[in-house]
Amino acid sequence: xxxxxxxxxxxxxxxxxxxxxxxxxxxxxxxxxxxxxxxxxxxxxxxxxxxxxxxxxxxxxxxxxxxxxxxxxxxxxxxxxxxxxxxxxxxxxxxxxxxxxxxxxxxxxxxxxxxxxxxxxxxxxxxxxxxx
Amino acid sequence: xxxxxxxxxxxxxxxxxxxxxxxxxxxxxxxxxxxxxxxxxxxxxxxxxxxxxxxxxxxxxxxxxxxxxxxxxxxxxxxxxxxxxxxxxxxxxxxxxxxxxxxxxxxxxxxxxxxxxxxxxxxxxxxxxxxx
DNA sequence: CTTTGTGCAAATTCTTTGCACCAAA
DNA sequence: TTTGGTGCAAAGAATTTGCACAAAG
Numbered sequence: 014x015x016x017x018x019x020x021x022x023x024x025x026x027x028x029x030x031x032x033x034x035x036x037x038x039x040x041x042x043x044x045x046x047x048x049x050x051x052x053x054x055x056x057x058x059x060x061x062x063x064x065x066x067x068x069x070x071x072x073x074x075x076x077x078x079x080x081x082x083x084x085x086x087x088x089x090x091x092x093x094x095x096x097x098x099x100x101x102x103x104x105x106x107x108x109x110x111x112x113x114x115x116x117x118x119x120x121x122x123x124x125x126x127x128x129x130x131x132x133x134x135x136x137x138x139x140x141x142x143x144x145x
Numbered sequence: 146x147x148x149x150x151x152x153x154x155x156x157x158x159x160x161x162x163x164x165x166x167x168x169x170x171x172x173x174x175x176x177x178x179x180x181x182x183x184x185x186x187x188x189x190x191x192x193x194x195x196x197x198x199x200x201x202x203x204x205x206x207x208x209x210x211x212x213x214x215x216x217x218x219x220x221x222x223x224x225x226x227x228x229x230x231x232x233x234x235x236x237x238x239x240x241x242x243x244x245x246x247x248x249x250x251x252x253x254x255x256x257x258x259x260x261x262x263x264x265x266x267x268x269x270x271x272x273x274x275x276x277x
Numbered sequence: 278c279t280t281t282g283t284g285c286a287a288a289t290t291c292t293t294t295g296c297a298c299c300a301a302a
Numbered sequence: 303t304t305t306g307g308t309g310c311a312a313a314g315a316a317t318t319t320g321c322a323c324a325a326a327g
Binding site: 048089 | 325
């Protein structure tokens with residue numbers, strides 16, 4: 014049965030075949046995919062899907078707090094369906110993006126003069142696999 | 146006299162008229178400019194300057210550690226001549242980017258399983274001016 | 278029926294590339 | 303005289319826009 018539909022509704026997002034599929038993709042592929050990767054991953058399942066819809070939908074998810082925009086990759090926008098606050102690490106060699114648990118509270122306190130709404134922590138370096 | 150030339154040499158960067166002007170621009174305009182803004186700001190001073198050279202040079206500066214890439218603006222790459230580790234805050238309304246002093250050491254310690262080389266902290270919200 | 282969502286094609290924008298010329302070591 | 307730097311024009315790639323049709327409330 015379809016709990017993705019209910020999940021989306023919880024964010025105030027009207028479900029549609031496309032939106033459900035895209036959210037399902039995000040939740041089952043924790044790879045921080047680009048819009049293109051989402052499109053490629055779903056075009057067999059939904060042959061009529063367009064890239065425009067993927068772009069629209071991912072933007073919608075971010076606007077409604079159902080996904081996180083990940084700006085760690087200078088070439089493409091990436092998206093994360095895992096919305097608990099966390100940092101991201103990207104390997105400079107293989108490009109792999111790793112979720113890093115991180116408590117944002119302590120960070121926000123250092124900035125009293127502005128009203129911080131969103132926090133993005135991007136770490137770059139070499140991952141374990143590439144180090145060997 | 147020209148200490149920018151010596152400054153660049155300190156990073157292992159051969160000075161040229163263009164490189165000196167671009168670094169001077171970065172150091173005197175702490176606005177985290179885009180490549181285009183740097184180009185626009187210098188084209189009167191150096192009428193023969195090309196955008197290609199600005200792109201090449203900014204990339205070179207980042208590669209040699211003479212400037213920081215600022216990925217807080219989803220539309221454009223931005224650059225910072227202030228290379229002490231610090232965080233960035235961007236106002237969602239006016240787009241103003243503010244430097245935030247921040248000690249990165251404590252952050253890196255939370256990620257033992259990977260080798261972090263670069264840390265980027267981006268904060269977004271509403272600045273004081275826009276709050277009023 | 279009236280608003281919202283989708284998708285095609287075209288446009289836009291930022292950035293990179295190929296190449297020829299110029300400058301410096 | 304060889305390597306490195308600049309700049310033009312063109313290409314490339316990611317994303318957005320305009321618009322017509324489809325779907326849902």
